[in-house]
Amino acid sequence: MNKISALVNMVLIRYYKHMKKKQIYDYLERLSNLLRNEVRRAGAEYGLQPVQVEALHYLSICNRYSDTPMAVTEYLGQTKGTVSQSLKVLEKKGFLSKRADKNDKRMIHLKLTGAAKKLLKKTIPTPLFSHACEHLDEQSQIRITNGLTDILQVIQRSNGMRSFGVCHTCRYNKKNKDGSNLCNLTQESLSQTELQLICREHESVA
Amino acid sequence: MNKISALVNMVLIRYYKHMKKKQIYDYLERLSNLLRNEVRRAGAEYGLQPVQVEALHYLSICNRYSDTPMAVTEYLGQTKGTVSQSLKVLEKKGFLSKRADKNDKRMIHLKLTGAAKKLLKKTIPTPLFSHACEHLDEQSQIRITNGLTDILQVIQRSNGMRSFGVCHTCRYNKKNKDGSNLCNLTQESLSQTELQLICREHESVA
DNA sequence: ATTAATAGTATCGGCTCGATACTATTAATA
DNA sequence: TATTAATAGTATCGAGCCGATACTATTAAT
Numbered sequence: 105m106n107k108i109s110a111l112v113n114m115v116l117i118r119y120y121k122h123m124k125k126k127q128i129y130d131y132l133e134r135l136s137n138l139l140r141n142e143v144r145r146a147g148a149e150y151g152l153q154p155v156q157v158e159a160l161h162y163l164s165i166c167n168r169y170s171d172t173p174m175a176v177t178e179y180l181g182q183t184k185g186t187v188s189q190s191l192k193v194l195e196k197k198g199f200l201s202k203r204a205d206k207n208d209k210r211m212i213h214l215k216l217t218g219a220a221k222k223l224l225k226k227t228i229p230t231p232l233f234s235h236a237c238e239h240l241d242e243q244s245q246i247r248i249t250n251g252l253t254d255i256l257q258v259i260q261r262s263n264g265m266r267s268f269g270v271c272h273t274c275r276y277n278k279k280n281k282d283g284s285n286l287c288n289l290t291q292e293s294l295s296q297t298e299l300q301l302i303c304r305e306h307e308s309v310a
Numbered sequence: 311m312n313k314i315s316a317l318v319n320m321v322l323i324r325y326y327k328h329m330k331k332k333q334i335y336d337y338l339e340r341l342s343n344l345l346r347n348e349v350r351r352a353g354a355e356y357g358l359q360p361v362q363v364e365a366l367h368y369l370s371i372c373n374r375y376s377d378t379p380m381a382v383t384e385y386l387g388q389t390k391g392t393v394s395q396s397l398k399v400l401e402k403k404g405f406l407s408k409r410a411d412k413n414d415k416r417m418i419h420l421k422l423t424g425a426a427k428k429l430l431k432k433t434i435p436t437p438l439f440s441h442a443c444e445h446l447d448e449q450s451q452i453r454i455t456n457g458l459t460d461i462l463q464v465i466q467r468s469n470g471m472r473s474f475g476v477c478h479t480c481r482y483n484k485k486n487k488d489g490s491n492l493c494n495l496t497q498e499s500l501s502q503t504e505l506q507l508i509c510r511e512h513e514s515v516a
Numbered sequence: 517a518t519t520a521a522t523a524g525t526a527t528c529g530g531c532t533c534g535a536t537a538c539t540a541t542t543a544a545t546a
Numbered sequence: 547t548a549t550t551a552a553t554a555g556t557a558t559c560g561a562g563c564c565g566a567t568a569c570t571a572t573t574a575a576t
Contacts, residue, residue, distance in 0.1 A: 182532090208553095209540080258443075396564095417522095
């Protein structure tokens with residue numbers, strides 16, 4: 105009898121676990137749809153597709169090691185051919201400029217124009233989301249931030265995926281005594297502004 | 311002097327609020343991308359596009375009032391023409407069947423086939439997400455669920471949007487003394503299974 | 517009885533996005 | 547050092563997404 109009730113318990117626990125997982129997934133998918141539709145709407149006013157707005161947004165939050173077509177490719181999870189096309193359009197429309205890398209002639213760096221920055225300021229975060237966020241109390245905001253951090257970390261860690269995090273959480277980051285910061289990967293010092301940007305080479309502290 | 315420091319304080323508070331909002335948005339956008347890419351990958355194995363998988367997924371979690379093309383349209387946030395096309399493809403590929411509504415001859419109901427249910431069982435939640443969720447402790451799962459609930463509620467409420475919730479949180483739901491449930495909108499009694507499905511007519515309790 | 521609203525379909529064009537094939541440059545290796 | 551492999555980026559093609567528009571059929575409103 106004890107064995108049976110233990111078994112029932114196990115099944116129940118598994119069921120509840122599954123339900124919680126399903127619920128988180130369903131919520132995320134719903135949010136994802138709402139977000140994407142908003143980005144589509146916002147971008148449409150400037151003749152841009154959602155994926156193009158997202159590329160611009162990425163370039164506005166990444167550091168100088170991560171502003172290349174390949175980094176955008178990894179962030180958006182598409183193929184480099186696709187991204188190359190999107191970037192071509194964005195350049196033609198005057199939202200970004202390209203310049204070659206000093207050291208590695210294969211690479212180019214992408215730079216947002218004033219028009220792009222203006223566009224992003226107006227559209228990201230999207231109005232609906234922005235409005236909603238302002239109606240959340242401090243406590244809820246913290247809950248959400250923590251929750252999203254948890255899930256993102258696990259997802260990215262469990263898959264050998266690039267994490268695109270900021271220096272503060274990176275194992276290559278070295279804080280000097282005088283307050284300055286050094287990247288142990290590139291051996292370059294980083295400004296305060298730069299420390300807040302996401303990096304393609306980011307690896308979480310073990 | 312007091313005035314100045316108060317002003318500085320105000321500016322700082324506004325800045326931190328903005329940063330938190332930006333961070334939540336950035337995280338959500340990143341998660342959204344990861345999710346969409348996974349759905350794309352999963353769907354590709356069956357020759358389906360992401361949006362088609364999402365339509366099937368919606369139909370697997372909605373109740374009998376909400377299994378129409380128009381409801382799918384509202385859930386996915388696209389135009390009805392677009393959705394009509396997607397559904398036609400899904401029907402042709404044997405993932406769903408249509409049947410006319412008894413009362414309203416304009417409406418049709420969509421029903422998933424066995425093949426569709428099998429597909430969903432294998433692909434939703436997506437492998438990567440599923441795996442990640444299992445590596446989260448109970449506490450994190452609750453944090454995330456609560457956080458997402460908060461933000462979804464506010465977003466949907468603040469925009470006169472359909473909330474697509476379950477009966478339990480709906481103002482039309484009436485719990486009888488004998489444990490049975492009635493929908494005050496349709497005046498029909500609802501089974502326990504049905505109570506867990508999302509509804510197009512859902513309105514949160516005031 | 518007429519008009520308006522709602523559910524759904526059909527068609528078209530611009531765009532996405534993966535697949536493939538290609539060039540140029542740098543890194544690895546024998 | 548010569549060869550090979552790996553990496554960054556571009557070009558092109560085709561299947562399919564998606565909004566816009568126009569349409570039919572049915573029900574609701576006046």
